[in-house]
Amino acid sequence: MSSMVTIGIIGGTGQMGQFFRRFFEKNKCRVLTASRKTRLSPEECAKQSDVVLVSVPIEVTVGVIKKIARYISKNSLLIDTTSIKNEPVKAMLKHAKCEVIGMHPVFGPNVKSLRNQTVVLCPARTKKWLQWLKDIFEKNGARVKLSTPEKHDEMMSVIQGLNHFSTLSVAHAMKKLGISVKESLEYASPVYRLRMAMVGRILNQDPSLYASIEMMNPKNKDVLKAYAESSKKLRSIIETKDTKAFLEYFNECSEFFGGFNEEAEELSDYLIDQMVKRK
Template identity: 30%
Template sequence: MGLAYISLFEQVDIPEIQNYNFKVEILALQGQKVGVIGGSQGLGSWLVGHLKEKKIEVKFTSADEYSELPSNKELLEFADVVFLCVPISAMETVMEEVYPYLQGKTLIEICSVKKFVIEKYESLKQQYPDIETAFCSIHPMFGPRIHSLTGQVILFNHSDRIAEGIVEELKEFFLEDHAQVYNLPYLRHDKLMGVVQGLNHFNVFVSAKTLARFESEFEDIKQVASPPYRIFIIFFTRYVLQNPRLYAEIQMNNEFVFEVVRIFRDEMNRLFDLIQTRDKEGFIKYIEDMQPYFASNKSDMEVSTHLIEQLGEYLEKKN
């Protein structure tokens, strides 16, 4: 059955993004036993390491030989708080498996796509009315390779039956390491991720594939690319050499991505036609028409200059 795609421009009556910068003294995770389902790879592996650094008692399961416990059921018997860090395609199946064992526990899922996960949780809540479990949906907007949370974004998307203060304390768990924490309702999350993830990933992979098909040696391209252009190549490499299944599942499970990349395709064709017909004035107008949209973000020009200069210094030292 195909996805029922939702218009990117559909009006959704939900609050704006809300930022948190408060402090609390007691962390909900301190003194708790924490379980991580999917803890041997990806963000699950990062989370296990981060929890251990915080001196929190943690165990994990995984679908490979590195699992610390033989089953998710045994992990649920151990844990008070459970993080669900499995691939997008496994979310529904694993939620069905573990939900009957969540009595009195807190389930925190970290999926990159929210709508279908929240709907699955609501369905299971109706199916098991006697199971009282707290539920929280978050999205850490970073990968497992990071070494510091400073400046990294973590989105809180939905909570249900959470005890008073626990969500705030969980936010503080990340805030104390200087992460940026935001409240973003799950429908608006998926809509914005259609652009932040869907469009950017699509753009990267099409551009990288074009580079791979172009008849020129990769090292030659790198050698003549000044720092602004090397930034693009750096991120082509970063994304292409990671697990493609994750990106496939983001592209195909977020209902907003399809419309975003359809717009991308239309704009690509428009710009292609302008270049093919050598319509210089049309090309100039094409760019000028979008300038008002970006005018309020002019301060990022300074950010880009800083990044370019920093990369230039790094490359000089490396060479």
């Protein structure tokens, strides 16, 4: 782009909105922000912007898109930043005449840089803006993954839906058992401490965000059903003390993970080594 690009962030006073304001300003863009707290309205922000970025809670994203879409120039770009892509992308295509890209920044607003952070882009209607957006993220060290909304939501049902579900289940089971986290750490290996760190990290976030992630991705239903069935099978194997079946279950999982097992052990060894060096 030869001239300065104007970025309009709808929801720009939220944490992710503020992150993108700083990011695009650092990359020499002019940034406008609009929310319920600003004098500039979302509609006026959309009119004045080359790139309109919708950064609002998942449950209101489609409504905001419908509200602002007709104000966006056909030469501009409309982006949403939710962790679910199918419905927002459909809404953008239906209600706007401009270029459309679904975007999922797979990181939180407190990251210090985009180095090795993943940004998923779902190009839906593009000409000039996809390369510009891809370039600006890659120039800052991000890993850009191109996908479709359907494939994105399928992957997120495991990466987020299944992962967060199992994490919350561990925490709730410990509560039900009356096991003190602090006391358990006195008995624990570094691997367990690392696992508890991941549990605690999620529990230190905004619960409404995780509720939306779990409940608004329709693909989560099948994923959680598969998880429940797998857990039930393993529980039955353990309760009946069927060692042969346990080994088959374990080896089946190991074979499925394949070459990633060695990589995972190497990475986790590094993390554990760094963790035990802390005072």
